Amino acid sequence: MIRFDRVFKRYPNGREALAELSFELATGEMTFLTGHSGAGKSTVLRLIALLERPTRGQVVVHGRSTASLRSRAIPGFRRQIGIVFQDHRLLDDRPVYDNVALPLAISGVPRREMDRRVRAALDQVGLLGRERTFPLELSAGEQQRVGIARAVITKPPVLIADEPTGNLDPDLALEVMNLFQRFNAVGVTVMVATHDIHLLDRFPVRRIHIEQGRLANPSYAAA
Amino acid sequence: MVGSLGRLARQPLATVLTITVIGIALALPGALYLIVANARAVTAGLGDTVQLSVYLRLSTTAEQAQKVARAIKARNEVGVAVLVSPDEGLAEFRAHSGIGEALQALTENPLPWVVKLRPAADRDSAGAIELLAADLRSLPEVELVEADTAWVRRLHAILEALRQMVALAAVVLAFGVLAIVGNTIRLEINGRRAEIEVTKLVGGSNAFVRRPFLYSGFWQGLAGGFLAVALVGIGLFMLEAPVARVAKAYGAAFVLAGLAAREYFAIIGGGALLGLLGAWLAAAFHLRRIEPRA
Numbered sequence: 001m002i003r004f005d006r007v008f009k010r011y012p013n014g015r016e017a018l019a020e021l022s023f024e025l026a027t028g029e030m031t032f033l034t035g036h037s038g039a040g041k042s043t044v045l046r047l048i049a050l051l052e053r054p055t056r057g058q059v060v061v062h063g064r065s066t067a068s069l070r071s072r073a074i075p076g077f078r079r080q081i082g083i084v085f086q087d088h089r090l091l092d093d094r095p096v097y098d099n100v101a102l103p104l105a106i107s108g109v110p111r112r113e114m115d116r117r118v119r120a121a122l123d124q125v126g127l128l129g130r131e132r133t134f135p136l137e138l139s140a141g142e143q144q145r146v147g148i149a150r151a152v153i154t155k156p157p158v159l160i161a162d163e164p165t166g167n168l169d170p171d172l173a174l175e176v177m178n179l180f181q182r183f184n185a186v187g188v189t190v191m192v193a194t195h196d197i198h199l200l201d202r203f204p205v206r207r208i209h210i211e212q213g214r215l216a217n218p219s220y221a222a223a
Numbered sequence: 224m225v226g227s228l229g230r231l232a233r234q235p236l237a238t239v240l241t242i243t244v245i246g247i248a249l250a251l252p253g254a255l256y257l258i259v260a261n262a263r264a265v266t267a268g269l270g271d272t273v274q275l276s277v278y279l280r281l282s283t284t285a286e287q288a289q290k291v292a293r294a295i296k297a298r299n300e301v302g303v304a305v306l307v308s309p310d311e312g313l314a315e316f317r318a319h320s321g322i323g324e325a326l327q328a329l330t331e332n333p334l335p336w337v338v339k340l341r342p343a344a345d346r347d348s349a350g351a352i353e354l355l356a357a358d359l360r361s362l363p364e365v366e367l368v369e370a371d372t373a374w375v376r377r378l379h380a381i382l383e384a385l386r387q388m389v390a391l392a393a394v395v396l397a398f399g400v401l402a403i404v405g406n407t408i409r410l411e412i413n414g415r416r417a418e419i420e421v422t423k424l425v426g427g428s429n430a431f432v433r434r435p436f437l438y439s440g441f442w443q444g445l446a447g448g449f450l451a452v453a454l455v456g457i458g459l460f461m462l463e464a465p466v467a468r469v470a471k472a473y474g475a476a477f478v479l480a481g482l483a484a485r486e487y488f489a490i491i492g493g494g495a496l497l498g499l500l501g502a503w504l505a506a507a508f509h510l511r512r513i514e515p516r517a
Binding site: 049051075076077078079083089090091094102103106107150151 | 420428
């Protein structure tokens with residue numbers, strides 16, 4: 001589903017974020033991407049979402065090398081990937097409904113189906129009935145769950161999350177991580193970047209650990 | 224599309240200002256156009272009444288004058304020719320010039336015999352008239368030939384130049400409208416940067432992100448077009464009475480012409496089109512620079 005092949009990434013400011021990074025994620029697999037801040041976790045996710053392109057090497061998603069995608073094709077490509085951000089990136093001046101429905105609006109989904117799917121997505125994250133609420137009226141955990149509802153509403157085969165629990169207390173973090181596991185259980189390929197050690201111990205899934213932009217000690221947690 | 228109206232309503236001051244500026248920018252060439260069109264209407268009939276005045280020498284006797292008049296009348300180029308005696312001329316002058324009192328003081332009539340003529344219908348081009356005038360000038364009894372074509376031609380040349388200036392002004396102001404709409408849309412884009420970034424993050428294409436701004440530009444241009452038409456209408460209404468008074472003073476039945484339906488449509492449609500184009504240009508330029516960061 002996702003394959004990194006000797007990926008090297010240098011930012012325009014000269015910083016080398018990734019060096020010769022190679023790994024592969026099978027379809028339906030759930031992975032933690034771990035490492036210290038600055039190790040290159042965000043860069044990996046940015047490369048998958050095509051927010052960046054590799055300087056050298058190949059990133060293959062859905063069997064397609066991202067290098068061969070023209071910028072015109074990027075929006076369609078991104079619609080196949082659900083992205084969850086640490087700061088959830090909700091639009092504060094729009095109610096929850098609008099935030100969650102945005103990917104559907106982009107795809108031109110008719111209003112009735114939109115209503116149905118927004119309710120279904122909010123139900124999945126436990127926020128049914130909060131459609132007309134504004135993000136700032138919600139707690140941090142609830143805001144993050146709105147972000148997750150938005151990421152999964154188009155039923156993308158891949159879900160990536162960058163430090164989704166970074167701003168949450170342990171109970172809420174656990175709740176959010178359970179959500180990811182539920183999506184993974186129905187076949188979604190999930191990659192979660194995190195450095196939350198406590199969380200890692202609670203979820204026995206594969207870890208990809210990177211240090212200074214390189215793969216370090218790839219390990220599988222004891223299942 | 225209707226949603227973009229709501230957004231415009233939420234920034235009433237900026238929206239009203241933009242629409243006002245567009246309205247004025249469109250009303251100016253519209254008004255100038257009307258001025259020129261009306262001036263052309265007033266002067267259109269003048270070309271038909273070109274008249275030549277052939278002044279004979281003061282020494283000319285009545286018989287000589289009649290002979291010359293007959294000879295002129297006989298020419299092919301001449302349609303109608305009337306001989307005006309010095310006495311008739313003086314009477315006419317007295318009646319119309321308003322200096323009748325002063326003329327009483329004259330002991331003798333200073334006016335010459337005059338042949339007033341109109342060219343034949345098929346010989347009334349400016350060139351033909353000039354030729355005729357030159358020909359008549361060479362007659363020994365003739366002191367002076369006055370052809371009224373020159374000022375008519377000058378007037379028409381001036382109007383033609385004005386018409387082109389209106390077209391030029393329209394083009395310049397159209398660019399102005401593009402700049403105004405472009406700037407408004409630029410501000411709108413900056414104000415909605417977060418929304419644009421998030422939309423692109425979740426897979427919104429450039430066309431999708433651009434659409435609300437195009438609608439916004441379209442609405443503002445359309446409203447500006449309506450305002451321009453209204454401004455021209457108000458101007459016409461206010462000028463109607465004074466123009467009627469002037470026309471009456473000259474004994475003319477002249478009514479100010481307003482815009483035709485087609486011209487109304489051109490101003491309103493032009494406004495909407497310019498709004499759309501301005502928004503498109505601004506969006507093409509500014510949206511590209513907003514790429515999502517994560």
